[in-house]
Structures are given as structure tokens and as C-alpha cells.
Amino acid sequence: MNKCVSYNTRSYFIGIVVMITRQLDEKAIGDNIRMVRKSRRMTLAQLARSMNVNPSYICNIEHGREKANLNLLVEIGSIMGCSVDLFISQEYDFNKEGKSNLPEDDALEKEIIMKVRSSSVEKKRKIKQLIDLLD
Numbered sequence: 001m002n003k004c005v006s007y008n009t010r011s012y013f014i015g016i017v018v019m020i021t022r023q024l025d026e027k028a029i030g031d032n033i034r035m036v037r038k039s040r041r042m043t044l045a046q047l048a049r050s051m052n053v054n055p056s057y058i059c060n061i062e063h064g065r066e067k068a069n070l071n072l073l074v075e076i077g078s079i080m081g082c083s084v085d086l087f088i089s090q091e092y093d094f095n096k097e098g099k100s101n102l103p104e105d106d107a108l109e110k111e112i113i114m115k116v117r118s119s120s121v122e123k124k125r126k127i128k129q130l131i132d133l134l135d
Contacts, residue, residue, distance in 0.1 A: 025064075030068070
């Protein structure tokens, strides 16, 4: 087995396993897509145009009214320059006991984590410096 599997390939396979084994939280995935899109300063219309779809379709996905299949998530990730796990990571972010590592009621923490995950390496370094200054 090849040990040189890329990060995106691993994310892709994790996404497949998650999508096959259980129903995903479409609203949470849509929220994550919207958060990443906005962090990229991309409008809904720009994303829709890049995908050659109607903006209302993207809006429905972001609000959980439309299911996003794996191919669609891969396409959105490719356009926004991120991997699928940014959209579905909360679906498999569990510890050994099967409990979520992210408190479900802590929206602020989730938002911060998603913004950090979608940031450039340089931004991550600056964020770490800020945190170090606060300690």
C-alpha cells in the first residue's frame, strides 16, 4: 500500500465512508460551505457561475434544503481551493469513545476552528502568535 496518499485523497475517502455509513447533517455541511465561501470573499453568484448552476441551487445547499452529493462537494472544494473535509469534518471529528471533540452548543468555537482550517499557512502563523500573546 502506498504511504504517499495525499491529504485531499484521504479526505475524499473519509468523506465517502462517512456518506455511505450514515446520514449527514445537510444544514451543518451547508453552513460550512457558506463559511468557507465567505472566508474566500466569494459571492454565492460567483460560486454558482463557476459551477454553471443557478445561484438558488447553491443557496438551497447552504441552507440544507438541498442535498450535496460527494461529487458536488468535491467540485465546490476544488473551486474554493479546499478539501471536502472542511465541509464534513464535524461529521467524523470524534474521540475514541465516539463523543464529539467539538461541543455542539459552542458555535463560536466551531466558527473559529473552521476559519483557522480554511486560512493560509501564513495566517495560521499569525493566529498562533496572537494566541501566544494572550497566554
